[in-house]
Each structure stands twice: as C-alpha cells, then as structure tokens.
Amino acid sequence: MSSLALTPFKAGLFVGKGIIVTGGGTGLGYAIAKELVSLGAKVVIAARRIDVLEAAASELNKSSQRGGKIYVCQCNVRNEDDIQKLVTFALETMGRIDGLVNNAGGQFVSPVENISARGFKAVVETNLLSCFMLSKEIYNRWWSLQEDSKTSGSIVNIILANKNGFPMMAHSGAARAGVENLTKSMALEWIGRGVRVNCVAPGIIYTESGFANYGEMAGAFLSSVLPCIPAHRCGTAEEVSSLVVFLLSDAAVYITGQNMGVDGGMGQGTIPLRPQDHGASLLPVYGELPMKARL
Ligand SMILES: CCC/C=C/C(=O)SCCNC(=O)CCNC(=O)[C@H](O)C(C)(C)COP(=O)([O-])OP(=O)([O-])OC[C@H]1O[C@@H](n2cnc3c(N)ncnc32)[C@H](O)[C@@H]1OP(=O)([O-])[O-]
Numbered sequence: 405m406s407s408l409a410l411t412p413f414k415a416g417l418f419v420g421k422g423i424i425v426t427g428g429g430t431g432l433g434y435a436i437a438k439e440l441v442s443l444g445a446k447v448v449i450a451a452r453r454i455d456v457l458e459a460a461a462s463e464l465n466k467s468s469q470r471g472g473k474i475y476v477c478q479c480n481v482r483n484e485d486d487i488q489k490l491v492t493f494a495l496e497t498m499g500r501i502d503g504l505v506n507n508a509g510g511q512f513v514s515p516v517e518n519i520s521a522r523g524f525k526a527v528v529e530t531n532l533l534s535c536f537m538l539s540k541e542i543y544n545r546w547w548s549l550q551e552d553s554k555t556s557g558s559i560v561n562i563i564l565a566n567k568n569g570f571p572m573m574a575h576s577g578a579a580r581a582g583v584e585n586l587t588k589s590m591a592l593e594w595i596g597r598g599v600r601v602n603c604v605a606p607g608i609i610y611t612e613s614g615f616a617n618y619g620e621m622a623g624a625f626l627s628s629v630l631p632c633i634p635a636h637r638c639g640t641a642e643e644v645s646s647l648v649v650f651l652l653s654d655a656a657v658y659i660t661g662q663n664m665g666v667d668g669g670m671g672q673g674t675i676p677l678r679p680q681d682h683g684a685s686l687l688p689v690y691g692e693l694p695m696k697a698r699l
C-alpha cells in the first residue's frame with residue numbers, strides 16, 4: 405500500500421476528535437484513516453472482513469501522532485443492526501463522533517439488461533441505503549443531542565465521477581446519484597445543528613484492493629480509459645484523502661451540500677467509455693440528417 409500522505413494540515417488538527425471511516429481497512433478508506441490518525445484523530449474503521457481490518461489497524465497505528473488511535477468494528481453496512489452496533493461501538497470507544505466518511509461501497513460490472521433485481525438491490529443497499537442508515541443513526545444518537553451547535557459534525561460521502569451515467573455499472577451510477585441528492589437534503593436539514601454533508605467523487609483511482617475486484621477486466625478497462633483522462637494517469641488514494649480530510653476539518657466550516665471531483669479533469673465529461681461499435685443508429689423521425697453525423 406502506498407504511504408505518501410499529502411497532508412498540508414497542521415499537526416494535531418484532529419486531536420480529541422472521533423471519526424468513523426467505513427471500508428477503512430483497504431484502498432481509499434485506508435489512506436483516509438492513515439491521514440486522520442497521523443493528525444491525532446481517533447478513528448473507527450468498519451467493514452465486513454475483520455482480519456483485513458485488524459491487519460490494517462496494526463499498520464495504521466504506526467502512523468499515530470498525539471494520541472491518535474485506530475479501532476476496528478466488523479460491520480456489514482447493508483445491515484441495520486450492524487449499523488446500530490457500529491454507532492454504539494464508536495461512542496463507547498471514542499466518546500464522541502465528529503466525522504463520518506461513508507466510503508464502503510462497490511458494484512459489479514454488467515450491462516443493464518443482465519442485472520437481476522436482486523443484484524441491483526444489493527448495489528443500491530451497499531452504496532445508498534448504507535449512507536442513509538449510518539448518517540441518520542449518528543445524527544439521532546449524537547449530533548441532534550449536542551446543545552452547542554459549534555460542536556459540528558461533518559459527513560463526507562464517497563461517490564463516483566458519474567454525472568452523465570455510468571455505463572456497465574448502471575446500478576452503482578444510480579445509487580451514487582441518489583447519494584448526491586441525499587447529501588443535499590441532509591445538508592439543508594441538518595445545518596441548524598452544525599452538521600455539514602458533502603460528497604467527494606473520485607475519478608479512476610488506482611487502489612490494489614479496488615482493482616482486484618475486477619480481475620482481468622481491470623487491465624482492459626485501464627488501457628481503454630487512461631488515454632481519455634485529461635491528466636493521463638490514474639489518481640492515488642492519497643490525492644482523494646487530502647480533500648476528504650479538508651472537508652472533515654473546521655477549515656471547511658462554510659462548505660456544505662457540495663460534490664467535488666478528484667479526477668484529473670475527467671469530471672468535465674463523464675466516464676470516458678467509447679460507445680460500443682454497435683453498427684446501428686437511431687433514425688431521425690423528421691427525415692435525413694443534413695450531413696454525415698454518425699460513426
Ligand atoms: C473502476 C471504476 C471505478 C470504481 C471503482 C470501485 O468501485 S473500487 C471498489 C470495488 N469494490 C467492490 O465492488 C466490493 C464491494 N462489492 C460487492 O460486495 C458486490 O459487488 C455486491 C455489492 C453486489 C454485493 O455482492 P453480494 O454477493 O454480497 O450480494 P448479495 O448476495 O446480497 O446479492 C447477490 C446478487 O448480486 C448479484 N451479483 C453479485 N455479484 C455479481 C457479479 N459479479 N455479476 C453479476 N451479478 C452479481 C447477483 O444478481 C446476486 O443475485 P443472485 O444471482 O444470487 O440472485
């Protein structure tokens with residue numbers, strides 16, 4: 405795992421703070437937890453594989469500064485009981501919750517017509533329902549009870565650079581678009597309690613764990629997509645984590661309801677997949693096109 409933290413933040417910025425990072429044992433979540441613990445935060449990392457979390461925690465604790473500490477909690481974010489247990493665990497171990505990064509997520513590759521209803525539901529639960537359940541649970545059990553509205557909370561939802569759809573991962577595109585809209589609603593409803601809610605939309609970020617999910621397909625995907633990324637390279641987990649940590653911090657106290665891309669310029673369009681060479685085109689209903697305007 406890469407270890408180059410880009411943090412521009414002052415030492416101890418998060419001393420005394422408690423943050424939950426879902427999916428914090430691998431990839432982006434690991435980089436976020438690492439940066440936070442090096443800035444003095446207490447961090448609960450939560451995911452399904454406890455062995456992965458424990459191995460990550462023992463590495464991450466080596467980066468701890470000024471009382472920062474990593475705690476692990478096994479949690480399937482699709483399961484409401486697990487979500488409740490996670491919040492109980494976080495309050496018991498850290499004594500408070502100042503931030504939440506809804507980072508756990510994922511999908512599988514499939515054209516729309518082959519996705520089963522069960523598969524679509526599984527992806528929506530993983531990426532959208534989980535974000536709703538965990539954000540609401542923390543709000544009800546912690547943020548809504550704080551008398552001092554200066555005790556602010558910050559939620560950062562990790563989505564995807566998918567503003568024009570997400571071909572071959574349509575279930576995930578739809579779920580993440582839902583997260584983006586939910587973010588805006590929560591931001592407006594909870595601002596009076598000092599809770600800010602923002603999204604970060606990574607482009608193509610190379611994480612060993614993330615790409616391992618796609619096997620051989622990942623190589624083919626990369627070679628088709630790389631030339632279309634304006635920056636001509638994938639991003640790194642640390643390049644995402646620096647924005648997430650900024651949004652969690654009080655330096656971002658006037659920022660809420662936003663969606664920010666970390667994508668090497670890719671968000672100027674959408675995921676730059678070339679349309680399939682399907683050999684057909686939709687006929688204009690009003691007659692011939694005035695010029696040759698098809699592939
Ligand atoms: C690269 C671009 C940028 C993105 C990068 C990243 O995101 S990196 C992060 C990447 N990290 C990740 O993506 C990790 C997280 N991802 C996951 O855990 C899974 O993709 C999940 C969310 C679907 C959960 O899966 P699960 O098995 O625990 O769920 P379940 O048992 O509840 O429901 C099963 C239903 O789902 C369906 N189905 C499932 N797999 C496939 C498939 N390969 N093929 C087809 N269908 C599939 C199947 O229909 C099945 O129903 P059936 O046939 O039994 O009636």
Ligand SMILES: NC(=O)C1=CN([C@@H]2O[C@H](COP(=O)(O)OP(=O)(O)OC[C@H]3O[C@@H](n4cnc5c(N)ncnc54)[C@H](OP(=O)(O)O)[C@@H]3O)[C@@H](O)[C@H]2O)C=CC1
Nearest residue numbers: 427430431432451452453480481508509608609611613614
């Ligand atoms: N890498 C990329 O290019 C991009 C990634 N993203 C998003 O960023 C996030 C992190 O991805 P990345 O770090 O690359 O990939 P990883 O596969 O390393 O991260 C996904 C994490 O989510 C956890 N997770 C998945 N499903 C569940 C679940 N049901 N309950 C609890 N935890 C779960 C996994 O842990 P476990 O399996 O142990 O539960 C894993 O730690 C994801 O939401 C991803 O979709 C967005 C855009 C681009």
